[in-house]
Amino acid sequence: MKNVVIAGATGAVGNEFIKLLEAREFPVKNLRLLASARSIGKKLEFRGEKIPVEQLTSKSFNGVDLAFFSAGRESSKVYIPHAVESGTVVIDNSSAFRMDPDVPLVVPEINPESVFKHKGIIANPNCSTIQMVVALNPIHKAAEVKRVVVSTYQSTAGAGAKGMNELLNQARAWANGEALEISSFPSQILFNLFPHVDIFMENGYTKEEMKMVNETKKIMNTPNMGISATCVRVPVLRSHSEAVWIETEKKITPKEAKEILKKSPGLTVRDEPENGGYPMPWEVDNTLDTFVGRIREDFSHPKGLTFWVVADNLNKGAALNSIQIAEVLEAG
Numbered sequence: 070m071k072n073v074v075i076a077g078a079t080g081a082v083g084n085e086f087i088k089l090l091e092a093r094e095f096p097v098k099n100l101r102l103l104a105s106a107r108s109i110g111k112k113l114e115f116r117g118e119k120i121p122v123e124q125l126t127s128k129s130f131n132g133v134d135l136a137f138f139s140a141g142r143e144s145s146k147v148y149i150p151h152a153v154e155s156g157t158v159v160i161d162n163s164s165a166f167r168m169d170p171d172v173p174l175v176v177p178e179i180n181p182e183s184v185f186k187h188k189g190i191i192a193n194p195n196c197s198t199i200q201m202v203v204a205l206n207p208i209h210k211a212a213e214v215k216r217v218v219v220s221t222y223q224s225t226a227g228a229g230a231k232g233m234n235e236l237l238n239q240a241r242a243w244a245n246g247e248a249l250e251i252s253s254f255p256s257q258i259l260f261n262l263f264p265h266v267d268i269f270m271e272n273g274y275t276k277e278e279m280k281m282v283n284e285t286k287k288i289m290n291t292p293n294m295g296i297s298a299t300c301v302r303v304p305v306l307r308s309h310s311e312a313v314w315i316e317t318e319k320k321i322t323p324k325e326a327k328e329i330l331k332k333s334p335g336l337t338v339r340d341e342p343e344n345g346g347y348p349m350p351w352e353v354d355n356t357l358d359t360f361v362g363r364i365r366e367d368f369s370h371p372k373g374l375t376f377w378v379v380a381d382n383l384n385k386g387a388a389l390n391s392i393q394i395a396e397v398l399e400a401g
């Protein structure tokens with residue numbers, strides 16, 4: 070049984086941590102909930118008990134075995150070193166340590182053994198990367214993926230609770246004939262979309278796009294894989310979708326790919342040529358698997374395959390993947 074803290078417990082990901090720790094019967098001896106000073110006075114329920122939210126400080130970690138961090142990159146950078154110094158093992162959802170060579174970046178379906186190389190910190194990958202690699206890795210094992218082109222359709226939940234609220238508030242304001250407020254996003258999200266997730270980099274890609282490139286190579290240990298991403302924010306509340314095109318070393322047919330994906334852990338194949346015979350974000354909300362559909366030959370390339378991937382970004386893209394990492398650690 071573990072003494073556990075959640076840093077960022079009041080956020081969109083933190084809320085899922087609390088629900089999933091309870092639902093998965095993770096062996097929690099004592100759970101403490103940490104957030105900013107803004108949240109002092111709030112209470113959140115775990116196993117029928119109302120737990121008061123405490124302020125995250127450098128002294129929050131005495132006697133803590135395990136810390137789940139989802140309080141943003143800056144908080145991770147400031148507070149995780151204090152946690153590690155206290156002997157706490159940290160599973161971090163932010164991008165602060167993901168590309169550090171001393172920090173394992175783990176998706177349990179792919180590289181669970183990396184968990185045991187940790188020196189106090191284990192990083193949880195970016196949400197868009199996780200769902201793509203869960204589908205990509207089984208095909209890579211069978212046919213060696215040489216190149217990946219991906220376009221994402223990312224929900225507002227990827228920008229946290231404030232992202233979802235911005236879409237809902239814009240919908241309400243539009244219905245009432247009022248002006249739409251824009252604060253979390255670069256443009257209006259209602260009735261719109263933009264190819265702009267995170268900041269622009271010098272190479273013309275956005276930081277989110279480069280996370281998908283670099284994190285995929287680290288998780289799958291494929292430094293020479295060609296990867297190009299276009300990340301798009303869409304007016305969906307929760308769950309990210311992706312259109313993925315791949316080129317493989319060995320020819321793989323859609324039928325073979327489907328059979329492989331059906332047998333792969335964490336994946337559900339929904340692929341019927343009929344209305345609704347494909348995964349969609351609204352029905353994937355609050356589920357745990359990564360869903361794949363529209364598996365077909367990419368007839369623009371002799372060894373091309375294309376498919377559609379949808380997953381709940383707050384679950385498999387964040388809290389669930391982190392708890393699965395902790396479960397691997399527990400199982401030893």
Ligand SMILES: NC(=O)c1ccc[n+]([C@@H]2O[C@H](COP(=O)([O-])OP(=O)(O)OC[C@H]3O[C@@H](n4cnc5c(N)ncnc54)[C@H](OP(=O)(O)O)[C@@H]3O)[C@@H](O)[C@H]2O)c1
Pocket residue numbers: 076077078079080081082083103104105106107108125138139140141142144162163164194195196226227228229230231382383386387
């Ligand atoms: N949303 C996703 O799909 C997703 C997926 C993977 C990873 N992540 C990562 O997870 C983290 C949280 O994301 P989210 O979507 O849950 O965001 P969110 O809904 O905005 O929640 C942010 C949480 O961090 C806390 N926080 C912010 N600044 C803090 C500070 N200085 N000290 C202590 N606590 C602080 C907030 O506390 P208050 O309520 O007190 O402000 C809140 O609990 C981010 O690093 C994000 O990149 C998110």
